[in-house]
Amino acid sequence: MISAFTGTQVREAEQPLLDSGEGAVLMQRAAHGLAAAVVRELQRRGRRIYGSAVTVLAGKGNNGGDGLFAAAKLASRGMRTTAVLTADAAHPEALAAFLSAGGRAHRLAPENAEELAVLTAGDDAIIDSVLGTGARGGLRGAAAELVSLLQELRPALVVACDIPSGVDADTGEVHWPVLPADVTVTFGGIKAGLLADPGEEYAGRVELVRIGIEHRLPAASLLRLEAPDLTALVPSPGRRDHKYSRGVLGVVAGSERYPGAAVLSVQSASATGAGMVRYLGPGSVARHVLARTPEAVVEEGSPGRVQAWLLGPGIPDPEPGEPDGDEQLRRVRDTLEAARAAGQPVVVDAGALGVLPARCPAHWILTPHAGELAAFLSRRHTARGEAAVTRDDVGSRPLHFARLAATDSGATVLLKGATTLVASPSGAVFSQSEGTPWLATAGSGDVLAGLLGSLAAQYAETAMDDDGPFAALGIAPEDRWAAAAAVAASLHGRAGSRASDGGPLTARALLRELPERWPAWGTGTRSRSVSMTGRDPIRHAAVLLWHIAAPPRAGGGTLSAT
Ligand SMILES: NC(=O)C1=CN([C@@H]2O[C@H](COP(=O)(O)OP(=O)(O)OC[C@H]3O[C@@H](n4cnc5c(N)ncnc54)[C@H](OP(=O)(O)O)[C@@H]3O)[C@@H](O)[C@H]2O)[C@@H](O)CC1
Ligand SMILES: Nc1ncnc2c1ncn2[C@@H]1O[C@H](COP(=O)(O)OP(=O)(O)O)[C@@H](O)[C@H]1O
Ligand SMILES: [K+]
Numbered sequence: 001m002i003s004a005f006t007g008t009q010v011r012e013a014e015q016p017l018l019d020s021g022e023g024a025v026l027m028q029r030a031a032h033g034l035a036a037a038v039v040r041e042l043q044r045r046g047r048r049i050y051g052s053a054v055t056v057l058a059g060k061g062n063n064g065g066d067g068l069f070a071a072a073k074l075a076s077r078g079m080r081t082t083a084v085l086t087a088d089a090a091h092p093e094a095l096a097a098f099l100s101a102g103g104r105a106h107r108l109a110p111e112n113a114e115e116l117a118v119l120t121a122g123d124d125a126i127i128d129s130v131l132g133t134g135a136r137g138g139l140r141g142a143a144a145e146l147v148s149l150l151q152e153l154r155p156a157l158v159v160a161c162d163i164p165s166g167v168d169a170d171t172g173e174v175h176w177p178v179l180p181a182d183v184t185v186t187f188g189g190i191k192a193g194l195l196a197d198p199g200e201e202y203a204g205r206v207e208l209v210r211i212g213i214e215h216r217l218p219a220a221s222l223l224r225l226e227a228p229d230l231t232a233l234v235p236s237p238g239r240r241d242h243k244y245s246r247g248v249l250g251v252v253a254g255s256e257r258y259p260g261a262a263v264l265s266v267q268s269a270s271a272t273g274a275g276m277v278r279y280l281g282p283g284s285v286a287r288h289v290l291a292r293t294p295e296a297v298v299e300e301g302s303p304g305r306v307q308a309w310l311l312g313p314g315i316p317d318p319e320p321g322e323p324d325g326d327e328q329l330r331r332v333r334d335t336l337e338a339a340r341a342a343g344q345p346v347v348v349d350a351g352a353l354g355v356l357p358a359r360c361p362a363h364w365i366l367t368p369h370a371g372e373l374a375a376f377l378s379r380r381h382t383a384r385g386e387a388a389v390t391r392d393d394v395g396s397r398p399l400h401f402a403r404l405a406a407t408d409s410g411a412t413v414l415l416k417g418a419t420t421l422v423a424s425p426s427g428a429v430f431s432q433s434e435g436t437p438w439l440a441t442a443g444s445g446d447v448l449a450g451l452l453g454s455l456a457a458q459y460a461e462t463a464m465d466d467d468g469p470f471a472a473l474g475i476a477p478e479d480r481w482a483a484a485a486a487v488a489a490s491l492h493g494r495a496g497s498r499a500s501d502g503g504p505l506t507a508r509a510l511l512r513e514l515p516e517r518w519p520a521w522g523t524g525t526r527s528r529s530v531s532m533t534g535r536d537p538i539r540h541a542a543v544l545l546w547h548i549a550a551p552p553r554a555g556g557g558t559l560s561a562t
Contacts, residue, residue: 001229001473003220004431005189007133007169013188013216024093026211027062030162030187031069031094033209037185038074038125038159045157050078052124056098057084057146057179058091059130059165065091066187067129067161068098075101082123084108084116086130086143113145120146121153128158128179130165133191138166138175148177160184163191164202170221171399172199180204188213192222195431196399197419222399222429225486231519233469233487235273235458246275247457250299250306251450252331252352253313254285261314261350261446264507267293268450269310271515272491274457278303280331285314307460308345309335310453312352313446317375329355339364345456345481348411349449354379360411362425363481365456367449368405369416370394377405403427412481414452416445420489428479430486435493438500443507444492451514452488459484491517 005013017026039049056071058064068083068091075081081103083095088107099105106116120126130143139147147165160181163169167178172193184194184203188211193199195206225233237246249269254262262281266289269277277296279289286298297304315328332352339346345363348356353368353376360366368376371391378388394401394415402415406423414422419433462468463484470480491514499505499513 001226002190002195002224003217004192004195004222004224005217006192006221007163009218009221010169010187010189010191010213011133013213013218016216017213026188026213027065027069027094029211030066030209031073033187033207033211034066034070034127034159034161034185035073037183037207037209038070038127039077041157041159041183042124047124049074051080053080053082053122054125054127055082055084055120055123056127057086057120057130057143057165058094059132059143060087060089060091061132061134062091063132063134063161063165064129065094066132067127068094068103070127070129070161071103072097072101075103082106082120084120084146086146108142108146110142110145113142114149117146117149117153121150121155123155125157125159126150126155126179127161128165128181129161132162132165133169135165135169139177144177147179150179151177155179157182158204160203162186163193164199167193167199167202169193171397172196173397173400174198174202178202183207185209187211189217192399195222195224195419195433196421196429197417198396200419200431200433222431223483223486224431224433225483225490227519229473230487230490232473233483234491234519235455235463237273241275243275244305245461246273247308247454247460248276248278248304248306249274249308249310249453249457250278250280250303250335251310251453252280252328252335253310253315253349253446253449254281254289255315255326255328256282256284257316258314259285259288260443263288263292264443264446264511265310265313265349265450265453266296267511268447268514269454269457270295270450271511272451272454272518274454277454278306280335281328306344306457308347308453308456309339310347310349310449310456311335312349313449315351317351318354326351345460347449347453347456349445356409356411358409360409362410362412362478363456364411365414365452365481365485366405366409366411367414367416367445367452367485369445370398373401373405373413373415377401377408380408399429403429412485414485414489416448416489420493422482422485422489424479424482426476426478428476428482430482430489432486432489432493434490435496436500436505438503438505439493439496439510441505441507444496444510447507447510447514448488448492451492452485455484455488 056067071081083105166175169191181204194203349367374391402421402423406413406425422430464480495513495517499509
């Protein structure tokens with residue numbers, strides 16, 4: 001599991017060492033890691049180190065100090081080094097080291113921004129050391145102009161020092177302009193803003209350099225599940241399991257207008273391990289569901305027992321003033337009441353988001369995209385006389401609004417996007433980013449909803465207990481449903497990347513890929529014979545061979561530690 005921290009958490013962890021006079025040592029470790037990352041990246045691109053040119057954009061604080069010390073180290077390896085000092089002052093010792101290593105420094109001013117941009121853009125590498133965790137707001141004046149120009153000139157390689165300047169280390173919110181980095185070398189702890197959009201988009205590959213404060217860091221502000229976590233958390237049946245004990249999911253989805261969402265979500269749930277799926281909806285939709293998933297059980301009256309519910313895919317939003325007008329929405333309301341009384345987990349998607357009560361339990365998982373979250377929050381805010389929230393608001397502050405929705409409603413909130421955030425009402429957040437933009441295709445969210453519903457049914461009975469797999473990973477009881485939703489987001493993203501392989505994909509292709517993304521199959525850490533149960537052995541054998549020939553791409557593989 002990857003842990004990320006706010007800038008303040010990292011600074012507080014540094015403080016005792018600064019107080020005992022070890023600040024210079026920390027900075028040397030950071031600078032060493034930064035210089036090494038520049039060298040590695042140039043080598044990876046087939047560039048010679050000796051004689052190649054690097055420019056450091058250096059602000060007045062310690063972030064600028066890191067960059068200047070790193071550039072001094074690069075100068076001593078024979079690189080041609082230039083510093084563009086973006087403020088009227090620079091870290092004195094670092095600047096002295098840089099100059100004595102043979103570096104050349106220019107002071108940035110409005111008059112020379114264009115000239116320096118052209119000079120710098122042709123270099124083999126640029127180090128962005130203008131602002132770090134001490135920033136208030138974004139780049140201003142000539143520094144903003146220089147970075148805007150550089151953005152247009154598309155430099156060969158940008159390495160951000162600690163965080164791309166202009167990205168908020170705590171939230172990932174962005175103050176434009178920001179120079180997009182190919183690599184961000186971050187110190188002591190990964191900053192939360194590197195794992196939340198829009199900041200994540202500007203960070204490139206993130207590399208963590210340990211500087212000796214890691215043991216002082218508090219509980220993470222943001223978590224990301226990795227492949228071994230999935231292996232531990234993805235359910236697989238025990239020898240004595242039967243279909244009811246494996247988890248039965250009830251699905252209220254689809255409408256005359258959108259039958260496909262019911263088809264996809266039921267098929268997804270059925271393909272991802274639920275012991276049984278019970279479907280509730282109009283007869284015409286049920287026929288489509290059965291045509292694709294004959295193993296689903298269509299319920300005409302009150303359904304048999306279930307462990308969890310999925311409500312809402314393909315159900316239109318309630319009409320204002322007539323929330324009960326629709327047959328499916330009535331079912332959703334009735335089911336919500338019954339589920340609350342029974343303490344059952346519920347995945348709430350699409351139209352069902354419009355009929356939620358004011359307070360929900362944490363084991364109800366809401367799955368909005370940015371537009372749906374904006375509408376959800378706006379309904380609640382305007383009812384209290386507060387300002388509405390727009391889709392753009394959510395897009396520019398997804399971490400903030402996901403957290404707000406979770407704390408305000410009491411539910412767990414999975415906010416879909418390029419990076420999917422899952423906020424627990426406790427304030428903890430998971431961030432998963434294994435997907436591909438090709439996942440932005442109709443029906444892809446329905447597949448996610450079915451997958452998450454299926455997991456919820458499988459987790460409902462015992463997985464959340466203190467002797468279950470979530471506890472074994474150290475996940476606090478109040479955050480276990482958020483972790484469950486993060487498992488679904490991660491599997492969905494991995495399946496999408498595999499199904500796409502760099503090209504377009506359909507929700508159907510994603511569905512075909514999902515069972516194959518089941519970690520037990522890829523890693524072999526569990527009995528394969530268990531995983532094979534109920535699947536076509538010839539196809540399974542072909543998949544295994546294929547895995548051996550082409551090991552699965554490491555998901556979340558944009559992070560590394562040195
Ligand atoms: N502590 C350590 O020993 C270690 C620290 N480390 C490194 O230090 C970084 C944090 O350093 P930091 O605290 O000096 O802040 P930093 O981000 O460089 O910049 C703040 C400076 O810029 C200014 N400023 C603020 N906003 C501004 C704006 N919008 N536009 C323009 N200027 C602005 C502000 O000055 P002010 O305006 O307040 O006078 C302030 O002087 C951290 O990210 C990591 O890289 C590592 O080396 C490990 C060891
Ligand atoms: N740019 C993107 N990069 C990666 N994943 C994305 C991107 N855009 C959307 N997705 C993912 O695709 C899915 C889309 O869901 P949703 O918008 O509900 O689609 P639909 O309602 O058509 O099924 C979500 O899981 C989301 O995280
Ligand atoms: K920076």
